[in-house]
Amino acid sequence: MQVTETQNEGLKRGYQITLTADELEQKVQAKLKEAQPDIEMKGFRKGKVPMALLKKQFGPRIMGEAMQESIDGAVTSHLEETGHRPAMQPQMAMSNEDWKEGDDVVVDVSYETLPEIEEIDFSDIEIERLVVKADEASVNEALESLAKNAQSFETKKGKAADGDQVVIDFVGKKDGEAFEGGSAEDYPLTLGSNSFIPGFEEQLVGVKAGDEKSLDITFPEQYQAEHLAGQAVVFDVTVKEVKKPVDAEIDDELAKKFGADDLDALKAQITERLEAEYKGASRSVAKRSLLDALDQRVNFDLPQSLVDAEANQIAHQLWHEDNPDHHGHDHGEIETTEEHVKLAERRVKLGLFLAEIGQKNEIQVSDAEMTQAVMTQARQYPGQERQFFEYVQQNPQMRQQIQAPIFEDKVVDMIFDKSKVTEKEVSKEELQEAVEKLDDE
Incomplete structure (x- = not known):
């Protein structure tokens, strides 16, 4: 096998690898001989199939493997000998694209090497x-944030504001009929939490305990329940209680x-x-x-x-x-x-x-x-x-x-x-x- 340098410019390297037809044939024969003991074929005992028949049956595939192994081995040996470290996987292409059995295999290989890098002081x-x-101040700010996260709610009089909690019963209806999964009782909903469908919480701002209200809602087009996606529905809501948030005390209990x-x-x-x-x-x-x-x-x-x-x-x-x-x-x-x-x-x-x-x-x-x-x-x-x-x-x-x-x-x-x-x-x-x-x- 012959390796000829075709490019040496900066970090760019190019080589032409020639695998002679004789070398390829020897590689094919060796692989067929290695496989022969394990091959069975009609009319022959295991391991006794003639080489000529094996080559006819498996030759093209074995030749492809032999060709790839030989070229890969040549590139690996070349890199070990030169010490080159390719920046990326070397590019390989056959230069004689009209190759046929009996011809030499000529492959062009190109890559960029990694540069020499010196350590600095x-x-x-x-x-x-x-x-x-x-x-x-920073610690107190964090404590206040924890207290807010640990907040509770207590009953308040008057209208519900953003941030308040309303305890509600609701029934969702489509075309006048209640739909599955659209109802609940004594549900605690914090207004402004965006935990419900867009438009639901906003329409409850200003309600009082005892109010009954119908909410016109359109489900989002990308809603997970396909039968409701993009659909217009009505939620009948009964407000049972309005609560205001109360931050937890900053103490040992918190x-x-x-x-x-x-x-x-x-x-x-x-x-x-x-x-x-x-x-x-x-x-x-x-x-x-x-x-x-x-x-x-x-x-x-x-x-x-x-x-x-x-x-x-x-x-x-x-x-x-x-x-x-x-x-x-x-x-x-x-x-x-x-x-x-x-x-x-x-x-x-x-x-x-x-x-x-x-x-x-x-x-x-x-x-x-x-x-x-x-x-x-x-x-x-x-x-x-x-x-x-x-x-x-x-x-x-x-x-x-x-x-x-x-x-x-x-x-x-x-x-x-x-x-x-x-x-x-x-x-x-x-x-x-x-x-x-x-x-x-």
């Missing part, structure tokens, strides 16, 4: 980490409702949670500063294939964000702009750099870290956690998607340790402003 990178302490021993323990939990949130936001700001610094210091040739793929993905994602009602992929071609390409170049450069630095420093994602990450994502699918675990186990691409950000964060943490990081105490408003700037850039 991280000690001269200066990063400012914002620090926010959970002050008393603390116990949220799993704390007493109010002081709840305050400590809130302080810890708030500072963890602040720390996470601060890390995002510091990470962006670090990536900006690396972007300025790191420079190497980028595989154009990776840049093009990333730019297309960015353009596609942004298009769907601008067209949220279009969920499918049956749209026209989405063109990439200079802005998409510039962002893609940054992402590819930093991604390759962090991957290389992580590999050189032998950074790995442990099984425990991976399991924890999968468990965190599985919680997004209540009742289907086991199926999610099985899906991840069977899907290498999904595992890579989960592993990649963990690996990147571990590399970033390593660089933080080697950089000059100073802390600056700021208010939560200043931290929030810094976080918002991340979204604007």
Whole structure:
């Protein structure tokens, strides 16, 4: 087998691999001979089918397998010998498309190599980490929010306002006949909760205990019950009681409702949670500063294939964000702009750099870290956690998607340790402003 270089320009490499007809024939004969002992055919004992008959029967399929295995093996050996790391899967195409049995097989192979990336001195990178302490006002604000969530309702006189609760009996009717699932008694409905069909709660604002009212309602076109979707109905409603919301007292009893021993323990939990949130936001700001610094210091040739793929993905994602009602992929071609390409170049450069630095420093994602990450994502699918675990186990691409950000964060943490990081105490408003700037850039 002969390998001839056809292109060597920048990161682009091209080779022509020639598999002679004799080499291919030897490979086919070897595979047929290997399979012969297990083959049965009418008129012959098992393992005694003549080679000529085997070749006639299985030759075309065996030849295709032999051809593919030979070319794949040649490419693998070539990559091992040269040390090249293709940026993407090598492109392969037969140059003699009119090939017939007895001809040499000539295949053109092309790819872009990953560039050589040198580690830089991280000690001269200066990063400012914002620090926010959970002050008393923030803790009290969180307590008030918890008290509101734990609110109860007490009977009131007069008309129901938005936010009040009405206790009602109702019967839904279509064409004068009650329909299944449209009736209830002593139902507590909080006005403004949007838990009922659009238009239902709004028509009850201003009712009083003892009122009877008919509500004209049209079900949404996308309603889950198909026989009611888009249909006009009437709900006969009897108001039995009107209640006003009463926030819970901020005391030890409230603390116990949220799993704390007493109010002081709840305050400590809130302080810890708030500072963890602040720390996470601060890390995002510091990470962006670090990536900006690396972007300025790191420079190497980028595989154009990776840049093009990333730019297309960015353009596609942004298009769907601008067209949220279009969920499918049956749209026209989405063109990439200079802005998409510039962002893609940054992402590819930093991604390759962090991957290389992580590999050189032998950074790995442990099984425990991976399991924890999968468990965190599985919680997004209540009742289907086991199926999610099985899906991840069977899907290498999904595992890579989960592993990649963990690996990147571990590399970033390593660089933080080697950089000059100073802390600056700021208010939560200043931290929030810094976080918002991340979204604007």
